[in-house]
Amino acid sequence: MDSLSSKHPLLILKELEHRFSPTDLASSTQQVYWTGLAVKFDSQSFVIDTNYIQEILLMNAIESLSRVPGTQTWFKGLISLYGQALPIVDLSELMFQKPTVVSDTSRILVLNFGDFSNGILINKSLGLKRTQNQPQDNAETEVAPYRREKISIDNETWQVLNISKLGSDPSFRNTATTFC
Secondary structure: OOOOOOOOHHHHHHHHHHHOOHHHHHHHHOOOOEEEEEEEEOOEEEEEEHHHEEEEEOHHHHHHOEOOOOOOOOEEEEEEEOOEEEEEEEHHHHHHOOOOOOOOOOEEEEEEOOOOEEEEEEOEEEEEEEEOOOOEEOOOOOOOOOEEEEEEEOOEEEEEEOHHHHHHOHHHHHHHHHOO
């Protein structure tokens, strides 16, 4: 007779629960991955943390764009998304002073900034990038203040677009929230 059959069933369950607790299983089998969407602005490539991305819109959304007079040139206007006004910003024009040339590959990324959402116009989506690495601070940045990190993915170094920094920039925030 084995040792399990002589024990009370509740004791057996307690032992099994202790031996195979979910936290032990999770920590031993799950790996933490960082996932970003690779995008192109002008001639530069970036990754954006997917935790900020709500949706990716095709360019037919631009057809319903309503321009707003008296705003910055990088503020392209508003679209109606699910009955809500969504501001659209050309991030290439904001960061590099080079407007995005809209084409079939252009997209609008709907980003969640916590207390508001905003659409950013990009030249092209290059797909998801996934890595076990975490973004590293990169103090030497030419796209200040929105790019402060870099990450190594598949032996390539990518610039990480700092969405929380973008969302807290007063000029971006004031233009974006004025119409919502």
